[in-house]
Amino acid sequence: MSREREPLLEVDDLRTRFTTDEGVVRAVDGVSFSVERGETVCLVGESGSGKTVASESITRLIRTPPGEIEGTIRFEGRDLATLSKDELTEVRGRDIAHVFQNPQGALNPVYTVGWQLIEAVRLHDDVSKQAARERALELLDRVGIPDATSRFDDYPHEFSGGMKQRVVIAMALASNPKLLIADEPTTALDVTIQAQILRLLVELQEEFEMSILLITHDLGVVAEVADRVVVLYAGKVMETAGVYDLFDRPSHPYTRALLGCLPGRGGRMRSIGGTLPDPTDPPPGCRFAARCPHAVDACTEGEQPPGYAVNESDVAHTVSCVHFGPGGDPDVVLGEQGNEPSGAGEAGTETGTEGDD
Ligand SMILES: Nc1ncnc2c1ncn2[C@@H]1O[C@H](COP(=O)(O)OP(=O)(O)OP(=O)(O)O)[C@@H](O)[C@H]1O
Protein backbone atom coordinates (compact mmCIF):
# COMPACT_ATOMS: atom_id res chain seq x y z
CA MET A 1 0.00 0.00 0.00
CA SER A 2 1.43 3.37 -0.90
CA ARG A 3 1.94 5.90 1.83
CA GLU A 4 -0.43 8.41 0.34
CA ARG A 5 -3.23 5.90 0.33
CA GLU A 6 -3.10 4.90 3.98
CA PRO A 7 -5.00 6.97 6.54
CA LEU A 8 -3.03 9.53 8.50
CA LEU A 9 -4.31 8.03 11.73
CA GLU A 10 -5.62 4.54 12.21
CA VAL A 11 -6.97 3.54 15.60
CA ASP A 12 -7.61 -0.18 15.89
CA ASP A 13 -9.34 -1.90 18.81
CA LEU A 14 -8.36 0.74 21.31
CA ARG A 15 -9.04 -0.24 24.92
CA THR A 16 -8.33 2.19 27.72
CA ARG A 17 -9.09 1.19 31.29
CA PHE A 18 -8.60 2.81 34.66
CA THR A 19 -8.07 0.92 37.87
CA THR A 20 -10.08 2.65 40.59
CA ASP A 21 -11.36 1.82 44.07
CA GLU A 22 -14.78 1.17 42.51
CA GLY A 23 -13.36 -1.32 40.03
CA VAL A 24 -11.90 -1.23 36.53
CA VAL A 25 -13.47 1.56 34.47
CA ARG A 26 -13.65 0.44 30.83
CA ALA A 27 -13.71 3.97 29.43
CA VAL A 28 -12.85 2.99 25.85
CA ASP A 29 -13.63 -0.60 25.04
CA GLY A 30 -12.58 -1.70 21.58
CA VAL A 31 -12.83 1.44 19.48
CA SER A 32 -11.62 1.60 15.87
CA PHE A 33 -11.69 4.52 13.48
CA SER A 34 -9.41 6.36 11.10
CA VAL A 35 -8.67 9.89 9.99
CA GLU A 36 -7.66 10.52 6.40
CA ARG A 37 -5.34 13.29 5.33
CA GLY A 38 -7.11 16.63 5.15
CA GLU A 39 -10.23 15.24 6.76
CA THR A 40 -12.23 16.43 9.77
CA VAL A 41 -13.57 13.58 11.84
CA CYS A 42 -15.93 14.30 14.72
CA LEU A 43 -16.13 12.07 17.76
CA VAL A 44 -19.59 12.61 19.16
CA GLY A 45 -21.51 11.23 22.10
CA GLU A 46 -22.94 12.09 25.49
CA SER A 47 -20.87 13.07 28.45
CA GLY A 48 -18.95 10.07 29.76
CA SER A 49 -19.01 8.11 26.50
CA GLY A 50 -15.21 8.04 26.27
CA LYS A 51 -14.47 10.80 23.76
CA THR A 52 -11.74 12.52 25.77
CA VAL A 53 -10.14 9.29 26.92
CA ALA A 54 -10.07 7.96 23.34
CA SER A 55 -8.48 11.14 21.99
CA GLU A 56 -5.94 11.38 24.79
CA SER A 57 -5.01 7.73 24.35
CA ILE A 58 -3.77 8.49 20.83
CA THR A 59 -0.70 10.37 22.02
CA ARG A 60 -0.75 8.71 25.45
CA LEU A 61 -1.63 11.78 27.44
CA ILE A 62 -3.42 9.35 29.77
CA ARG A 63 -1.49 8.70 32.95
CA THR A 64 -0.51 5.05 33.30
CA PRO A 65 -1.26 3.95 36.00
CA PRO A 66 -4.11 4.34 36.82
CA GLY A 67 -4.75 4.06 33.07
CA GLU A 68 -3.83 1.18 30.80
CA ILE A 69 -3.94 1.45 27.01
CA GLU A 70 -4.21 -1.46 24.57
CA GLY A 71 -4.69 -1.57 20.83
CA THR A 72 -2.87 -0.18 17.82
CA ILE A 73 -2.57 3.46 16.96
CA ARG A 74 -0.88 3.93 13.63
CA PHE A 75 0.12 7.42 12.65
CA GLU A 76 1.61 7.69 9.15
CA GLY A 77 2.09 3.95 9.34
CA ARG A 78 4.04 4.02 12.63
CA ASP A 79 2.57 2.32 15.68
CA LEU A 80 2.65 5.02 18.35
CA ALA A 81 2.47 2.35 21.05
CA THR A 82 5.98 1.19 20.23
CA LEU A 83 7.60 4.62 20.44
CA SER A 84 9.91 5.60 23.26
CA LYS A 85 8.93 8.41 25.60
CA ASP A 86 11.19 10.84 23.74
CA GLU A 87 9.87 9.87 20.32
CA LEU A 88 6.33 10.26 21.59
CA THR A 89 7.05 13.70 22.98
CA GLU A 90 8.39 14.64 19.58
CA VAL A 91 5.25 13.40 17.79
CA ARG A 92 3.09 15.24 20.31
CA GLY A 93 4.92 18.51 19.92
CA ARG A 94 5.28 18.40 16.18
CA ASP A 95 2.96 16.12 14.22
CA ILE A 96 -0.06 16.02 16.51
CA ALA A 97 -1.25 19.10 18.37
CA HIS A 98 -3.94 19.20 21.03
CA VAL A 99 -6.37 22.02 21.78
CA PHE A 100 -8.52 21.65 24.89
CA GLN A 101 -11.79 23.08 26.12
CA ASN A 102 -10.27 25.55 28.52
CA PRO A 103 -7.69 27.84 26.89
CA GLN A 104 -6.60 29.04 30.32
CA GLY A 105 -4.89 25.76 31.04
CA ALA A 106 -2.81 25.87 27.88
CA LEU A 107 -1.30 29.31 28.53
CA ASN A 108 1.16 30.30 31.20
CA PRO A 109 -0.21 33.33 33.09
CA VAL A 110 3.31 34.52 33.96
CA TYR A 111 4.54 35.11 30.40
CA THR A 112 3.28 37.33 27.62
CA VAL A 113 1.39 35.74 24.77
CA GLY A 114 4.11 36.79 22.33
CA TRP A 115 6.87 35.22 24.39
CA GLN A 116 4.98 31.93 24.63
CA LEU A 117 4.38 31.88 20.90
CA ILE A 118 8.03 32.57 20.14
CA GLU A 119 8.96 29.66 22.40
CA ALA A 120 6.45 27.43 20.61
CA VAL A 121 7.89 28.38 17.22
CA ARG A 122 11.50 27.85 18.34
CA LEU A 123 10.66 24.49 19.85
CA HIS A 124 10.02 23.19 16.35
CA ASP A 125 12.09 25.46 14.18
CA ASP A 126 15.71 26.28 14.78
CA VAL A 127 15.33 29.88 13.71
CA SER A 128 16.65 33.20 15.00
CA LYS A 129 14.71 35.04 17.64
CA GLN A 130 13.78 37.67 15.07
CA ALA A 131 12.46 35.12 12.59
CA ALA A 132 10.53 33.38 15.36
CA ARG A 133 9.00 36.71 16.36
CA GLU A 134 7.88 37.36 12.82
CA ARG A 135 6.37 33.92 12.52
CA ALA A 136 4.64 34.34 15.90
CA LEU A 137 3.12 37.62 14.76
CA GLU A 138 2.02 36.03 11.52
CA LEU A 139 0.30 33.24 13.42
CA LEU A 140 -1.48 35.64 15.78
CA ASP A 141 -2.65 37.63 12.82
CA ARG A 142 -3.78 34.51 11.00
CA VAL A 143 -5.93 33.27 13.86
CA GLY A 144 -7.70 36.62 13.91
CA ILE A 145 -6.15 38.55 16.79
CA PRO A 146 -6.85 42.15 15.79
CA ASP A 147 -3.81 44.42 15.85
CA ALA A 148 -1.51 41.51 16.70
CA THR A 149 1.61 43.69 17.00
CA SER A 150 0.19 45.73 19.82
CA ARG A 151 -1.23 42.67 21.60
CA PHE A 152 2.07 40.80 21.38
CA ASP A 153 3.35 41.81 24.80
CA ASP A 154 0.03 41.38 26.61
CA TYR A 155 -0.50 38.67 29.20
CA PRO A 156 -3.08 35.92 28.75
CA HIS A 157 -5.48 37.47 31.30
CA GLU A 158 -5.74 40.57 29.09
CA PHE A 159 -7.44 38.49 26.38
CA SER A 160 -11.10 37.44 26.30
CA GLY A 161 -11.97 33.73 26.32
CA GLY A 162 -12.42 33.57 22.56
CA MET A 163 -9.20 35.48 21.90
CA LYS A 164 -7.35 33.21 24.32
CA GLN A 165 -8.57 30.17 22.43
CA ARG A 166 -7.32 31.78 19.21
CA VAL A 167 -3.91 32.21 20.83
CA VAL A 168 -3.93 28.55 21.86
CA ILE A 169 -4.78 27.57 18.29
CA ALA A 170 -1.88 29.73 17.07
CA MET A 171 0.44 27.89 19.47
CA ALA A 172 -0.85 24.55 18.18
CA LEU A 173 -0.19 25.69 14.60
CA ALA A 174 3.37 26.76 15.42
CA SER A 175 4.59 23.25 14.69
CA ASN A 176 2.64 22.87 11.44
CA PRO A 177 0.90 19.76 12.79
CA LYS A 178 -0.47 17.10 10.49
CA LEU A 179 -3.25 16.34 12.94
CA LEU A 180 -5.02 18.73 15.27
CA ILE A 181 -6.96 17.09 18.07
CA ALA A 182 -9.48 19.55 19.46
CA ASP A 183 -11.49 18.48 22.52
CA GLU A 184 -14.63 20.63 22.87
CA PRO A 185 -12.61 23.68 21.81
CA THR A 186 -15.60 26.00 21.79
CA THR A 187 -17.76 24.65 24.60
CA ALA A 188 -16.57 27.22 27.14
CA LEU A 189 -17.24 30.15 24.78
CA ASP A 190 -20.25 32.30 23.86
CA VAL A 191 -22.36 30.92 21.03
CA THR A 192 -21.37 33.63 18.53
CA ILE A 193 -17.70 33.20 19.39
CA GLN A 194 -18.08 29.42 19.04
CA ALA A 195 -19.17 29.81 15.45
CA GLN A 196 -16.23 32.09 14.66
CA ILE A 197 -13.69 29.70 16.15
CA LEU A 198 -15.19 26.76 14.26
CA ARG A 199 -15.05 28.70 11.02
CA LEU A 200 -11.44 29.54 11.79
CA LEU A 201 -10.61 25.86 12.31
CA VAL A 202 -12.18 24.92 9.00
CA GLU A 203 -10.22 27.64 7.19
CA LEU A 204 -6.95 26.72 8.86
CA GLN A 205 -7.43 23.08 8.05
CA GLU A 206 -7.56 23.83 4.35
CA GLU A 207 -4.73 26.31 4.49
CA PHE A 208 -2.40 24.13 6.56
CA GLU A 209 -3.62 20.90 4.93
CA MET A 210 -4.17 19.40 8.36
CA SER A 211 -6.49 16.71 9.52
CA ILE A 212 -8.71 17.47 12.48
CA LEU A 213 -10.13 15.14 15.08
CA LEU A 214 -12.82 17.20 16.77
CA ILE A 215 -14.48 16.05 19.94
CA THR A 216 -17.90 17.44 20.63
CA HIS A 217 -21.26 16.58 22.14
CA ASP A 218 -22.89 19.24 19.97
CA LEU A 219 -24.50 17.93 16.79
CA GLY A 220 -24.81 21.49 15.51
CA VAL A 221 -21.00 21.64 15.51
CA VAL A 222 -20.84 18.27 13.77
CA ALA A 223 -23.12 19.46 10.99
CA GLU A 224 -20.98 22.54 10.52
CA VAL A 225 -17.49 21.10 10.33
CA ALA A 226 -17.37 17.30 10.03
CA ASP A 227 -16.52 15.30 6.96
CA ARG A 228 -17.06 12.08 8.83
CA VAL A 229 -18.58 11.21 12.19
CA VAL A 230 -17.88 8.51 14.75
CA VAL A 231 -20.69 8.12 17.29
CA LEU A 232 -19.45 6.81 20.62
CA TYR A 233 -21.58 5.41 23.40
CA ALA A 234 -20.29 3.90 26.64
CA GLY A 235 -16.85 3.25 25.20
CA LYS A 236 -18.09 1.64 21.97
CA VAL A 237 -18.56 2.90 18.41
CA MET A 238 -22.28 2.85 17.60
CA GLU A 239 -22.22 4.31 14.11
CA THR A 240 -19.73 5.69 11.60
CA ALA A 241 -20.78 7.70 8.58
CA GLY A 242 -20.02 10.60 6.32
CA VAL A 243 -21.68 13.68 7.79
CA TYR A 244 -24.25 13.88 5.03
CA ASP A 245 -25.27 10.24 5.47
CA LEU A 246 -25.41 10.57 9.22
CA PHE A 247 -27.97 13.36 9.08
CA ASP A 248 -29.77 11.97 6.04
CA ARG A 249 -30.06 8.42 7.29
CA PRO A 250 -29.20 8.16 10.99
CA SER A 251 -29.33 4.45 11.66
CA HIS A 252 -28.31 3.45 15.15
CA PRO A 253 -31.16 3.99 17.62
CA TYR A 254 -28.69 5.93 19.77
CA THR A 255 -27.78 8.28 16.92
CA ARG A 256 -31.48 8.72 16.18
CA ALA A 257 -32.18 9.49 19.80
CA LEU A 258 -29.44 12.13 19.79
CA LEU A 259 -30.90 13.69 16.66
CA GLY A 260 -34.39 13.38 18.07
CA CYS A 261 -33.54 15.75 20.88
CA LEU A 262 -31.96 18.27 18.57
CA PRO A 263 -34.52 21.05 18.18
CA GLY A 264 -34.85 21.84 14.50
CA ARG A 265 -31.58 19.97 13.93
CA GLY A 266 -29.13 22.71 14.64
CA GLY A 267 -29.46 23.42 18.31
CA ARG A 268 -27.53 21.81 21.10
CA MET A 269 -27.95 18.21 22.08
CA ARG A 270 -29.93 17.66 25.24
CA SER A 271 -29.81 14.52 27.27
CA ILE A 272 -31.91 11.53 26.28
CA GLY A 273 -33.89 9.38 28.71
CA GLY A 274 -31.96 7.05 31.00
CA THR A 275 -28.31 6.96 31.90
CA LEU A 276 -25.08 5.41 30.64
CA PRO A 277 -24.36 1.91 31.97
CA ASP A 278 -21.89 1.46 34.82
CA PRO A 279 -18.48 1.61 33.10
CA THR A 280 -17.02 -0.84 35.61
CA ASP A 281 -19.68 -3.44 34.82
CA PRO A 282 -21.07 -2.91 31.31
CA PRO A 283 -24.04 -5.11 30.37
CA PRO A 284 -23.76 -7.89 27.78
CA GLY A 285 -24.92 -7.21 24.25
CA CYS A 286 -25.46 -3.69 22.99
CA ARG A 287 -24.48 -1.03 25.52
CA PHE A 288 -27.50 1.06 24.52
CA ALA A 289 -30.09 -1.72 24.85
CA ALA A 290 -31.50 -0.58 28.22
CA ARG A 291 -32.40 2.82 26.73
CA CYS A 292 -33.37 1.62 23.26
CA PRO A 293 -36.98 1.69 22.08
CA HIS A 294 -36.23 -1.08 19.57
CA ALA A 295 -34.39 -3.54 21.83
CA VAL A 296 -35.14 -7.24 21.41
CA ASP A 297 -33.76 -10.26 23.30
CA ALA A 298 -30.74 -10.54 21.00
CA CYS A 299 -29.67 -7.04 22.03
CA THR A 300 -28.85 -8.12 25.56
CA GLU A 301 -26.79 -11.18 24.66
CA GLY A 302 -23.15 -11.67 23.72
CA GLU A 303 -20.99 -8.78 22.56
CA GLN A 304 -21.71 -5.35 21.15
CA PRO A 305 -22.68 -6.15 17.51
CA PRO A 306 -19.97 -5.45 14.91
CA GLY A 307 -20.32 -2.48 12.58
CA TYR A 308 -22.66 -3.65 9.83
CA ALA A 309 -22.79 -1.76 6.53
CA VAL A 310 -26.07 0.17 6.44
CA ASN A 311 -26.47 -0.82 2.83
CA GLU A 312 -24.33 -2.70 0.36
CA SER A 313 -23.51 0.34 -1.70
CA ASP A 314 -22.18 2.25 1.27
CA VAL A 315 -19.65 0.26 3.28
CA ALA A 316 -18.34 3.45 4.89
CA HIS A 317 -21.60 3.86 6.79
CA THR A 318 -21.61 1.25 9.53
CA VAL A 319 -23.94 0.65 12.41
CA SER A 320 -23.49 -1.56 15.45
CA CYS A 321 -27.06 -2.80 15.81
CA VAL A 322 -28.56 -6.30 15.47
CA HIS A 323 -31.39 -4.95 13.33
CA PHE A 324 -28.84 -4.25 10.58
CA GLY A 325 -27.10 -7.62 10.90
CA PRO A 326 -27.82 -10.98 9.25
CA GLY A 327 -31.51 -11.81 9.60
CA GLY A 328 -32.29 -8.39 11.04
CA ASP A 329 -34.78 -5.89 9.63
CA PRO A 330 -33.51 -2.30 9.53
CA ASP A 331 -37.09 -1.08 9.13
CA VAL A 332 -37.65 -1.93 12.79
CA VAL A 333 -35.42 1.07 13.49
CA LEU A 334 -35.85 3.14 10.36
CA GLY A 335 -39.61 2.75 10.04
CA GLU A 336 -41.47 2.81 6.76
CA GLN A 337 -40.00 6.13 5.67
CA GLY A 338 -36.51 5.10 6.51
CA ASN A 339 -35.28 8.49 7.57
CA GLU A 340 -37.47 9.97 10.25
CA PRO A 341 -35.56 9.85 13.55
CA SER A 342 -37.81 8.21 16.09
CA GLY A 343 -36.15 9.54 19.24
CA ALA A 344 -35.88 7.49 22.39
CA GLY A 345 -38.93 6.74 24.51
CA GLU A 346 -38.52 9.65 26.86
CA ALA A 347 -36.51 11.88 24.56
CA GLY A 348 -36.00 15.34 25.90
CA THR A 349 -36.38 14.42 29.55
CA GLU A 350 -33.67 16.06 31.57
CA THR A 351 -32.00 13.29 33.48
CA GLY A 352 -28.83 14.87 34.68
CA THR A 353 -26.60 12.62 32.62
CA GLU A 354 -24.59 15.56 31.43
CA GLY A 355 -21.63 16.33 33.61
CA ASP A 356 -18.32 18.07 33.63
CA ASP A 357 -15.02 16.38 32.92
N1 LIG B 1 -8.51 9.13 35.29
C1 LIG B 1 -9.67 8.45 35.30
N2 LIG B 1 -9.92 7.54 36.25
C2 LIG B 1 -11.07 6.84 36.26
N3 LIG B 1 -12.05 6.97 35.36
C3 LIG B 1 -11.87 7.88 34.39
C4 LIG B 1 -10.67 8.67 34.30
N4 LIG B 1 -10.78 9.49 33.22
C5 LIG B 1 -11.99 9.22 32.67
N5 LIG B 1 -12.64 8.26 33.36
C6 LIG B 1 -13.97 7.69 33.06
O1 LIG B 1 -13.97 7.27 31.72
C7 LIG B 1 -15.26 7.45 31.13
C8 LIG B 1 -15.12 8.26 29.86
O2 LIG B 1 -14.74 9.59 30.20
P1 LIG B 1 -14.45 10.72 29.11
O3 LIG B 1 -13.91 11.89 29.84
O4 LIG B 1 -13.63 10.16 28.02
O5 LIG B 1 -15.90 11.05 28.57
P2 LIG B 1 -16.30 12.15 27.48
O6 LIG B 1 -17.05 11.45 26.42
O7 LIG B 1 -15.10 12.92 27.09
O8 LIG B 1 -17.32 13.05 28.31
P3 LIG B 1 -17.49 14.67 28.37
O9 LIG B 1 -18.42 15.00 27.23
O10 LIG B 1 -18.11 14.92 29.68
O11 LIG B 1 -16.15 15.29 28.23
C9 LIG B 1 -16.12 8.11 32.19
O12 LIG B 1 -16.86 7.08 32.84
C10 LIG B 1 -15.10 8.69 33.15
O13 LIG B 1 -15.60 8.78 34.45
Ligand code: NI
Ligand atom coordinates in the same frame (compact mmCIF):
# COMPACT_ATOMS: atom_id res chain seq x y z
NI1 NI C 1 -14.52 14.89 27.38
